[in-house]
Amino acid sequence: MNWKKDVGGWLLASPYVLAATVFFLIPLGWSLSLVFYDWNLIDPVRQFVGLENFRTAFTTSRVLYAFVNTYKYAAIFVPSVVVAALVLALIVQHLPRLKQFFAVGFFLPYLASGVAVGLVVRGILSYDSPFNEFLRATFGSSPRWLRDPTLALVVISAMIVWKFAGYYALIFLAGLQGIPRELYEAACLDGAGPFVQFRRITLPLLYPAFYTVLVLAVGLCFGIFTEPYVLTGGGPRFATHTWQLEIYYQAFDRYRAGYGATVAVLNAVATFVSVLIIRRVVEAWGVRRGFR
Amino acid sequence: MSRARLVKGFVLYAVAIVVLLLMISPYLYMLLQSLAPWREVDRVLFPSTYGWRSYEWLLGGGVGALPRPWLRAWANSALVASVVTFSRVALGAVVGYALAVLAFRGRRLIQNFILFHMFYPGIILLIPAFLLIRSLGLYDTYWAMILPGLVSTWAIFMYANFFRSLPREVIEAARMDGAGELRIIFQIMVPIARPVTAIVFLFLFMERWVELLWDMIVIRDPSKQTLNVLLTTMFGPYGGYPGPLYAAGVLLTFPILILFLIFSRRFVKGVSLVIST
Numbered sequence: 368m369n370w371k372k373d374v375g376g377w378l379l380a381s382p383y384v385l386a387a388t389v390f391f392l393i394p395l396g397w398s399l400s401l402v403f404y405d406w407n408l409i410d411p412v413r414q415f416v417g418l419e420n421f422r423t424a425f426t427t428s429r430v431l432y433a434f435v436n437t438y439k440y441a442a443i444f445v446p447s448v449v450v451a452a453l454v455l456a457l458i459v460q461h462l463p464r465l466k467q468f469f470a471v472g473f474f475l476p477y478l479a480s481g482v483a484v485g486l487v488v489r490g491i492l493s494y495d496s497p498f499n500e501f502l503r504a505t506f507g508s509s510p511r512w513l514r515d516p517t518l519a520l521v522v523i524s525a526m527i528v529w530k531f532a533g534y535y536a537l538i539f540l541a542g543l544q545g546i547p548r549e550l551y552e553a554a555c556l557d558g559a560g561p562f563v564q565f566r567r568i569t570l571p572l573l574y575p576a577f578y579t580v581l582v583l584a585v586g587l588c589f590g591i592f593t594e595p596y597v598l599t600g601g602g603p604r605f606a607t608h609t610w611q612l613e614i615y616y617q618a619f620d621r622y623r624a625g626y627g628a629t630v631a632v633l634n635a636v637a638t639f640v641s642v643l644i645i646r647r648v649v650e651a652w653g654v655r656r657g658f659r
Numbered sequence: 660m661s662r663a664r665l666v667k668g669f670v671l672y673a674v675a676i677v678v679l680l681l682m683i684s685p686y687l688y689m690l691l692q693s694l695a696p697w698r699e700v701d702r703v704l705f706p707s708t709y710g711w712r713s714y715e716w717l718l719g720g721g722v723g724a725l726p727r728p729w730l731r732a733w734a735n736s737a738l739v740a741s742v743v744t745f746s747r748v749a750l751g752a753v754v755g756y757a758l759a760v761l762a763f764r765g766r767r768l769i770q771n772f773i774l775f776h777m778f779y780p781g782i783i784l785l786i787p788a789f790l791l792i793r794s795l796g797l798y799d800t801y802w803a804m805i806l807p808g809l810v811s812t813w814a815i816f817m818y819a820n821f822f823r824s825l826p827r828e829v830i831e832a833a834r835m836d837g838a839g840e841l842r843i844i845f846q847i848m849v850p851i852a853r854p855v856t857a858i859v860f861l862f863l864f865m866e867r868w869v870e871l872l873w874d875m876i877v878i879r880d881p882s883k884q885t886l887n888v889l890l891t892t893m894f895g896p897y898g899g900y901p902g903p904l905y906a907a908g909v910l911l912t913f914p915i916l917i918l919f920l921i922f923s924r925r926f927v928k929g930v931s932l933v934i935s936t
Contacts, residue, residue, distance in 0.1 A: 376763025379840060382750045383769070386810035391776055394787035401787060408790075458675050463668065471923045472679045478915045479685070480869040482890050483908035487685045489894075490692065490701040490901060497704045533682065537930050590782070593871050597894055611782065611872065618786050619876050628786045635780035 401628035408622045420629035430630060432605040433613045434637060436520070440609070441588040443524040448584055449577070451532040456539035470540065473533035481593030484526055489513075489598060492522070513599055516606030523594045523607055531587070535580045542576030543569070571656070578649050585645045589638040610634040686912065693905035700902045713902035717910075728882050732889040733910050739804045739874075739885060740867040747811040747863050748856060754810070755818025756844045760830055770819075777812045789876055803877035804885070808867065814859050821855045822848060857925040865915055886911050 377384070402421070405414040424430045455473045459466050491498050492512040499509040513519045546569065554564050592611035595601055601608035601616075614634065618627025680687075688704075693713050695706035717729045757763075758770055788807060797803045829851070833843045849856065874888045881889065890907050897904050919926070 372761065373763045373765070375840065376757050376761045376766060379757035379761065380754050380766075380769055383754045383773070383810050383812075383815060387772065387776060390788060390791070390807045391779075391784070394784045394791055395779075397787035397790065398783050455678065458671070458678060461671055462675060469675050469679060471920075471926060473682055474926075475686070475916060475919070476682055478865055478912075478919055480871075480887050480911050482869075482871065482887050482894075483689065483912045484685055486890070486894070486904055486908045487689050490905070491688065493701050496701050529682070529685070541930075593869075596871070597891055614782065614785065615872060615876075618789075624786055624790070628783070631783045631785060635783050638780060 398628050398631070401625050402632055404625040406624045408618075408624045413625075416625070420626045421633075423626060424629050424633055429605070429608070429613055429616075430633065432601075432608040433610045433630075433634075436606070436608055437588050437591075437610060437637070437641075439520060440524055440527075440591060441585055443521060444527055444588060445581065445584045447524070448528045448531055448535060449580060451528055452535035452580060453539055455532055455536035456543055459536070459540055460543045470533075470537065473536055475533065476530050477534045479530060481526070481530075482597050484530070485594060485597035488522065488526060514603055516603055519599050519603060519607050523591075523598065526594050527587070527591070531584070535584070538579055539573060539576045542573045546572045574653050578646075578653070581649055582642060582646055586638060586642050589634060589641070610637070686916070689905050689908045689912065693902065693909045695902065697900075697902045700905065713906040716900070717903040717906045727889060727893060729886070729889065729907060729910070731882055732884055732886040735801075735883060736868060736885040736887065736911075737914075739801065740864055742805055743808040743867045744860060744864040746809045747814045748860050750810050751814025751818050751859060752844055752849050752852065752856075753841070754815045755820075756822055756840070756848055758815070759819040759822035761840075773812050773815060777816065785872070785876075792877055798877060799879050799883065801883060804870075804874055807873075811863060814863060817855055817859050818852060821852050825851065854925055857922050858930060861919060861922050861926070864918065868915055 403415060403417060405416045405419070459470050459473070462469060490496060493499070494509070502509040510518055512522060550568050550572075551564055554568060559567065589610055591609045592615070595607040595609055595612060596615075599607045601612045610630070611634070614627050614630050617623045617630060691704070691706060692700050694709040694711070695703065695713075696708060696710065697712065699706050758766060758773075792798055792803045792807070797806065829847070830843070833847045838846070869887055870885070871887055871891060874885050875891065878884050878888065881892075884892070886907065890904070890911060893904065893907075
């Protein structure tokens with residue numbers, strides 16, 4: 368009877384066990400050995416190079432650009448998306464009716480393919496577009512958007528803010544709905560205005576939602592690929608270069624499998640450490656302010 | 660209702676509508692430009708007339724130097740996304756049930772391993788997974804896009820959590836009827852788990868539909884490319900035909916929007932499940 372139970376359980380779990388073995392464990396082992404080789408994906412002979420790939424990665428500027436840019440993306444993206452998502456959530460929360468309609472509507476950008484949005488952004492920012500015509504008519508000139516290192520970074524960050532604001536707003540909305548109404552009523556009786564209520568009640572009680580959104584948003588910056596790939600190719604002058612662009616370029620454009628795998632490992636380490644740090648910081652901040 | 664409250668409500672709705680229009684404006688822009696006369700594309704916000712020329716050109720394969728199988732690319736996307744998502748949902752329910760309901764030796768091991776698997780950064784596996792597909796002889800085949808995605812740890816996790824939250828009596832009652840495990844899963848458990856299924860299906864379908872990096876590296880033949888990849892590769896070469904590119908963008912984006920709006924009544928309820936876990 369007991370072994371029959373075991374067989375039944377493993378049988379039903381077998382699709383996962385099989386998939387995890389073939390597409391997780393085997394590649395996992397492979398990736399750990401790849402980083403020590405120089406290999407062009409085709410040659411039958413792989414050249415063992417020891418730690419040479421890591422040395423190269425630490426001394427070339429391409430990886431450094433990817434590393435630094437990620438924090439630049441984060442510096443623009445994270446605060447913007449937190450504010451945007453909070454505003455969207457507050458709008459929905461305060462609407463007496465049609466909450467669901469607007470929550471769903473604000474979420475729609477999350478469904479967009481980065482490629483299709485890239486198309487629209489390229490069109491809107493093209494020289495003869497109505498938008499740039501308007502800027503020229505009003506201010507006398509229009510910027511060269513994607514050719515400008517700073518603006519290109521801002522444009523791509525804005526695309527990602529647009530995509531994720533409605534999604535993160537749902538997280539804030541769930542937090543807002545968990546705050547008991549009595550707290551606001553009591554505060555009102557004590558003569559607290561809407562701004563004091565927001566600062567003293569809403570923000571502290573939204574702490575768990577802030578935590579979730581911050582961790583998700585920071586982690587996201589390490590996986591940016593589609594938007595810069597279709598719009599800037601990482602340029603101009605590497606201003607929008609990212610980890611994933613670098614991995615793709617090295618492994619599938621230059622056919623340096625070992626080196627690409629090395630950059631991927633470094634990407635994972637950078638992500639892990641950065642997310643850990645942001646978690647610690649937010650937790651410490653929460654403890655100090657007495658939110659947790 | 661007092662006058663002040665009326666004004667406040669009016670302002671709130673006005674703000675909400677303006678923000679909503681702003682959020683969906685890229686979709687509207689794409690749609691308008693895809694229907695615009697070609698000389699007006701990206702030059703005028705609201706075209707003087709509307710027509711299907713961009714769509715006819717696109718679905719005719721795109722004339723000129725670079726004819727491309729756009730319609731076929733759409734079908735490729737639909738095929739790959741449907742097969743993968745269906746499998747992920749079905750296998751997610753089966754494995755999730757096994758982990759949540761059945762008591763067998765090794766269950767804890769699998770549960771812990773799934774957590775490790777979920778949080779392991781997938782980017783490290785990109786190159787070795789490509790090598791694996793190539794050594795299996797699957798490079799440039801549909802299998803390359805389908806096989807690695809047949810099981811989703813997230814789907815398993817979601818179903819397992821949901822089943823664990825159900826009262827034991829539901830399952831015991833089903834067992835009493837002498838139903839086999841697979842029948843219990845698909846005839847009793849899955850129908851109960853509808854909000855989970857809706858949300859898992861939607862998120863996974865969308866995720867697969869907009870996949871770019873993986874499909875780009877395992878497929879070379881344009882007749883097997885997904886619409887997302889084909890559109891990416893045609894960004895430069897079709898630069899002089901923005902109208903048809905917008906039409907392709909609409910074909911890429913609007914099916915997901917429509918699918919989502921159909922599911923949206925279950926959506927807000929379902930999302931609270933995603934967030935709470």
